[in-house]
Amino acid sequence: MENNKPFSSNLEKDKSEKYDSEEYEKKVDQIIKIIIDTDPEGAIELHPAKPKQP
Amino acid sequence: MIDSEHISSIDSLIQAEESVLETELLSTETKQGNIETLVADIESTKLVLAECSNIKPNSKKADEILGEFFTDCAKAVVDEAKFDGFIDTVERKQIATEEEKALIVAEGEIATGAETSGQHVIETLEQFDPSAVDLGIDKLKNDSEIIGADLDERVSQIRKRHPLDLVGKIGDKMLIQKIKKLICDGSYTDAENLINPYVKEELWLDEKKEFGYRLLKLSKQFPPEMVKEKVDEETIQKDGTINERAVLEIASRYGDTLPREVGLDILGKAVRCVGSNNFRIIESLSKTIVALELTEEDADKIAENLTNGNGKNFLLMDMLIKQGADPTKFEGMTKTWEEILTKVPDIDSMFENGLNGITYCKENVETLGLDFMLNNIESGPNLSALNYLTNNGNIGECKKWIDYLHGIGVEDGDFAKTVFIFFEENEKLVSEILSAEILVEAEKKGLIEIISSVNKFGVKNMAELADLKRVKIGYLEQAFLDDDIHKGKKALETVIFGGDKNLQITVLINSLGIIKANSLYIKNGKIETKDIDKKFIIDEKRIEELIESGMLDVGLVKTIRLVVYFRNFTATDEKGQKTKLLEEAKKCIEQELNVCIGVKELDRRQKALINQNYSREMFRDNLMRNDKKLKHTSIEFNGSEIPVTILDGEPFKMLVHKLNAYGNNGNDPSTWNVLSGGRSYISSSLISSEKINIAGGIKQKKGTVIYGFTDLGKESILQVGSADIYTIGGSRGKAKAEKSLIFFENEERVINLMTPNELLTQTSYGKYNEVVLDRYSGDLETYDGRLQPSCILVFGKSEIDINDEAKQAANYFGKPIYLISRGKYGK
Numbered sequence: 032m033e034n035n036k037p038f039s040s041n042l043e044k045d046k047s048e049k050y051d052s053e054e055y056e057k058k059v060d061q062i063i064k065i066i067i068d069t070d071p072e073g074a075i076e077l078h079p080a081k082p083k084q085p
Numbered sequence: 086m087i088d089s090e091h092i093s094s095i096d097s098l099i100q101a102e103e104s105v106l107e108t109e110l111l112s113t114e115t116k117q118g119n120i121e122t123l124v125a126d127i128e129s130t131k132l133v134l135a136e137c138s139n140i141k142p143n144s145k146k147a148d149e150i151l152g153e154f155f156t157d158c159a160k161a162v163v164d165e166a167k168f169d170g171f172i173d174t175v176e177r178k179q180i181a182t183e184e185e186k187a188l189i190v191a192e193g194e195i196a197t198g199a200e201t202s203g204q205h206v207i208e209t210l211e212q213f214d215p216s217a218v219d220l221g222i223d224k225l226k227n228d229s230e231i232i233g234a235d236l237d238e239r240v241s242q243i244r245k246r247h248p249l250d251l252v253g254k255i256g257d258k259m260l261i262q263k264i265k266k267l268i269c270d271g272s273y274t275d276a277e278n279l280i281n282p283y284v285k286e287e288l289w290l291d292e293k294k295e296f297g298y299r300l301l302k303l304s305k306q307f308p309p310e311m312v313k314e315k316v317d318e319e320t321i322q323k324d325g326t327i328n329e330r331a332v333l334e335i336a337s338r339y340g341d342t343l344p345r346e347v348g349l350d351i352l353g354k355a356v357r358c359v360g361s362n363n364f365r366i367i368e369s370l371s372k373t374i375v376a377l378e379l380t381e382e383d384a385d386k387i388a389e390n391l392t393n394g395n396g397k398n399f400l401l402m403d404m405l406i407k408q409g410a411d412p413t414k415f416e417g418m419t420k421t422w423e424e425i426l427t428k429v430p431d432i433d434s435m436f437e438n439g440l441n442g443i444t445y446c447k448e449n450v451e452t453l454g455l456d457f458m459l460n461n462i463e464s465g466p467n468l469s470a471l472n473y474l475t476n477n478g479n480i481g482e483c484k485k486w487i488d489y490l491h492g493i494g495v496e497d498g499d500f501a502k503t504v505f506i507f508f509e510e511n512e513k514l515v516s517e518i519l520s521a522e523i524l525v526e527a528e529k530k531g532l533i534e535i536i537s538s539v540n541k542f543g544v545k546n547m548a549e550l551a552d553l554k555r556v557k558i559g560y561l562e563q564a565f566l567d568d569d570i571h572k573g574k575k576a577l578e579t580v581i582f583g584g585d586k587n588l589q590i591t592v593l594i595n596s597l598g599i600i601k602a603n604s605l606y607i608k609n610g611k612i613e614t615k616d617i618d619k620k621f622i623i624d625e626k627r628i629e630e631l632i633e634s635g636m637l638d639v640g641l642v643k644t645i646r647l648v649v650y651f652r653n654f655t656a657t658d659e660k661g662q663k664t665k666l667l668e669e670a671k672k673c674i675e676q677e678l679n680v681c682i683g684v685k686e687l688d689r690r691q692k693a694l695i696n697q698n699y700s701r702e703m704f705r706d707n708l709m710r711n712d713k714k715l716k717h718t719s720i721e722f723n724g725s726e727i728p729v730t731i732l733d734g735e736p737f738k739m740l741v742h743k744l745n746a747y748g749n750n751g752n753d754p755s756t757w758n759v760l761s762g763g764r765s766y767i768s769s770s771l772i773s774s775e776k777i778n779i780a781g782g783i784k785q786k787k788g789t790v791i792y793g794f795t796d797l798g799k800e801s802i803l804q805v806g807s808a809d810i811y812t813i814g815g816s817r818g819k820a821k822a823e824k825s826l827i828f829f830e831n832e833e834r835v836i837n838l839m840t841p842n843e844l845l846t847q848t849s850y851g852k853y854n855e856v857v858l859d860r861y862s863g864d865l866e867t868y869d870g871r872l873q874p875s876c877i878l879v880f881g882k883s884e885i886d887i888n889d890e891a892k893q894a895a896n897y898f899g900k901p902i903y904l905i906s907r908g909k910y911g912k
Binding site: 066 | 643649666
């Protein structure tokens with residue numbers, strides 16, 4: 032068996048990038064709030080009516 | 086013979102003409118009479134096409150009509166003398182080093198703002214190509230696209246300019262005639278070179294693919310002798326000498342698709358012809374060797390030719406040695422190349438991972454380190470920048486910069502793939518940073534951000550680095566001032582979603598099939614609407630379905646809605662939307678609400694969800710052990726017991742891969758885990774109990790071994806298509822595959838995400854689908870992270886049909902054999 036890794040170490044580093052889902056969700060919510068504050072009409076797109084239940 | 090491809094080709098030609106017409110209409114030098122003639126010309130061609138669409142392809146009538154068209158084209162009156170300069174310039178694509186260097190210097194100056202007009206470029210071009218002046222190169226002076234371009238776009242804008250694009254002397258109509266004539270003559274490259282500056286890139290790409298397809302069809306439909314005759318006709322000149330250019334053209338463009346007999350012949354000729362173009366052609370040739378399944382004798386024959394060739398042909402040498410050619414024929418291979426060959430796991434990734442850079446900038450191996458070059462230098466702009474730095478003796482400084490970034494904790498990743506461009510374009514800023522004793526936190530943070538975006542926001546000094554928010558707002562405001570709506574959209578995407586050029590957000594969301602697709606098309610790998618004002622409409626029903634099937638979660642939907650919200654910014658600026666959006670984006674910048682990492686995560690989570698979905702659907706022996714129908718037995722091989730599971734009508738889904746699918750590794754299972762078997766991707770097909778025969782090769786030939794994959798990694802599936810997506814050892818589409826989960830259908834059309842059932846349904850009868858698996862499993866403990874098959878499949882009636890090759894493979898991998906009773910399943 033040869034000691035070759037199929038991919039460069041970069042991919043592994045990239046994959047290990049940390050992601051804080053809580054912080055991210057918070058950011059998304061903040062952006063949504065900005066949109067709602069600035070353009071309530073346009074922000075409707077962000078809250079579409081729920082599809083009808085069968 | 087006239088067929089639908091010809092018709093389609095004509096269609097593309099008309100499109101090209103229309104585009105030319107557009108250009109012509111813009112030209113102040115064009116006379117009204119010319120336009121009228123041109124319109125009439127296009128109209129008559131359209132009529133021909135319309136007629137053709139109503140008649141049966143290959144019919145006599147089609148022959149007559151299209152024959153007339155070509156006759157008409159052939160009648161085109163072309164003042165060849167006027168084109169001498171053009172063709173000469175085209176042929177000099179390989180500009181001599183000094184000339185190229187001069188151009189790069191000029192480009193560099195313009196890109197960094199040292200020059201504010203195109204004047205310097207004109208002077209530089211004049212120096213090495215006086216004919217360019219005659220061709221109207223002084224139009225650059227008024228080239229608003231160059232002068233008005235962002236600094237970082239100027240180089241690419243200038244590179245797009247070709248003296249041909251600056252036509253002044255030759256009328257556009259004449260050019261059309263010339264193009265037609267060249268196409269009629271089959272001189273597609275010349276036609277391409279002439280047409281390229283004129284037509285939109287995507288139009289020409291279609292045209293090019295069309296020709297490739299034609300040849301492919303040609304090679305499959307016609308007897309090899311006939312194709313060989315055609316190839317000879319084009320490559321052997323009247324005096325018996327070989328037309329090198331024609332050989333290179335055919336070998337590089339069609340090498341992989343030519344029948345074996347012709348392929349070998351053309352390969353031999355090409356090897357003899359390799360000159361300055363050799364590197365461009367080698368990739369195709371090496372693939373050709375694989376595709377042709379050369380014998381040792383063939384390999385030796387080509388090796389003999391190679392000994393007289395250029396030393397850079399080491400890739401071919403390597404391939405040939407693997408084919409059985411005598412290594413002593415390649416004496417003189419340098420130590421460096423040997424070292425490279427031992428380090429790079431597969432031949433395809435050599436091209437992808439910096440071999441171009443190493444070839445052209447060998448002297449940098451010592452300074453930058455072989456690993457850095459192999460892993461980070463790709464062809465394209467970064468390589469051009471490396472060339473520029475090398476030629477200017479700046480590579481030592483650049484190395485200091487790389488060390489500095491490593492020193493402050495910046496890891497290679499994307500930064501290294503653009504480091505030379507960054508260094509070249511931001512030399513002053515880099516120098517300021519390198520002389521600063523220590524960076525304050527804000528500066529460091531700013532630096533890290535601009536590195537990943539290659540300073541898209543145009544930070545010029547340390548003060549701006551420390552106040553990146555201001556710079557970003559300025560960048561956004563500037564973009565919104567522009568009448569070109571794309572600039573505003575692009576800037577919005579950059580500041581809100583990070584602007585990672587490799588992460589195509591719209592592609593990402595569309596791969597889920599949640600955007601109603603009636604107006605979508607692909608442009609430069611991105612999904613766009615044809616009508617800029619057309620909004621992306623989210624398909625709510627699809628979202629609900631995806632959530633229900635576990636493909637999507639509510640958190641991801643929120644991000645998708647945001648992307649679509651910003652994407653739907655329209656050119657008409659209804660109700661002051663532009664102003665509101667700018668305000669929103671500015672607030673986002675103020676509050677540092679860049680959700681780049683989140684979008685990347687969206688990509689990863691989506692991959693995970695899809696992989697989970699496929700994994701869940703795969704056949705699991707252990708789950709079915711209680712099923713009375715499932716029979717288990719075992720067979721003996723070289724003293725080992727190999728478990729055998731007999732599928733006798735039970736439902737199943739599996740991904741299958743035929744060993745040897747890409748060529749010539751033989752049936753030796755151990756090649757799976759060594760250098761020669763180490764291609765980056767595995768091309769597999771999804772089969773099921775209802776469709777066991779769609780993998781094409783399930784009509785199991787004697788000695789064929791089929792690997793089954795039911796245990797997938799979390800990110801194993803990279804691409805899915807309901808037909809062949811033409812991965813050549815997975816190399817094609819690789820960059821895209823690495824960065825995000827994209828679903829192609831023959832690369833042309835974007836398709837919606839397909840569940841395993843949808844994929845099977847959409848796979849045509851008698852055809853096979855393609856599921857590209859990442860060879861990297863993520864489990865470094867097992868064979869350095871190489872994905873291993875889960876089982877060996879045998880299609881037959883009983884254990885007697887299990888051949889030794891299958892037993893050997895099962896034994897090597899320590900996996901069971903699944904014996905699928907052919908008679909119990911449909912096709």
